[in-house]
Amino acid sequence: MIDLSDIETAAQRIAGHVVRTPTVPSPGLSALLGVPVTAKLELLQRTGSFKARGASAKLLSLGEAERAAGVVAVSGGNHGIALAVMAAALDVKATVVMPRTAPARSIALAEDAGASVRLTDGMDSAFRMVTRLRDEGLTLVHPFDDSVVIAGQGTVGLELADDAGELTDVVVSVGGGGLIAGVAAALRARRPGVRVWGVETAGAEAMSGALAAGGPVPVPLSSLVTTLSAPSVSQLTYDHVSALVEEVLVVPDRDAVQGCLDLAEHAKVWAEPAAGCLLPAARQVVERAGAGARIGLVVCGGNTAPGELTGWAGRFGLL
Structure with missing residues (x-):
């Protein structure tokens, strides 16, 4: 398990090589979800994602x-x-x-x-x-089965903890689990009262499958969201999520694509479906947490071409 010192070391190492991305209140998303929403805009990172x-x-x-x-x-x-x-x-x-x-x-x-x-x-x-x-x-350079990589992704959580106002719940997309493992470790150290929730798309359920099985298992992949489609999580990411994360929610591809359209309309950001899935998951979190919820969203990436998004939206009858 990584700790705060690992993440702080990573932050010092990568300073000057990556962007300290904006952490901003979103009036549009707050109105959409009915509770205050803060967005960590990792889609403005170098290369268009937290990676x-x-x-x-x-x-x-x-x-x-x-x-x-x-x-x-x-x-x-x-x-x-x-x-x-x-x-x-x-x-x-x-x-x-x-x-x-x-x-x-x-x-x-x-x-x-x-x-x-x-x-x-x-x-x-x-x-x-x-x-x-x-x-x-x-x-x-493994995308998630590496403590150094996880600590690097955890700098997202470090910045969120430093820059956001009061939060009750943070929602993070899950592929192999490197991002949520790092973010959860950072928030547990800096804001121990904040709940961290994961979200996967149906057909890319490596972490929820692992949690159900008690450890990493191979899962069949069918989601259009290739950036979340890990064939299994690692023991390392599983250990972090099972210890530090409230629950991993699963949403359909259609809802993830609708989430992209909602982010464009209400938050004025162009996101990929790996980030679009945050909104349907956040609605579930708000239902559970109630009117006092204050939601943080890690908008993980924006590497989707207009033709791809409109094609998916057309397939699901969303346009």
């Missing part, structure tokens, strides 16, 4: 031999973009393994940053390939 934090923390912790070997990562989109961009900035050769279902824009961004992108038929095969490349000598 730049963990990637930077890990890259900056590597020794000369590890850097010289080159790094490799598996990603449904955002981790790959972040590693490609941050590795290029630090003059480290990067290989990114992604499923063919990853957003075309994400693949292009990783390639444009100079990474060697390897495509597989799905996330299961992507994780297998990255394991093979690690065994061949590349340095693995």
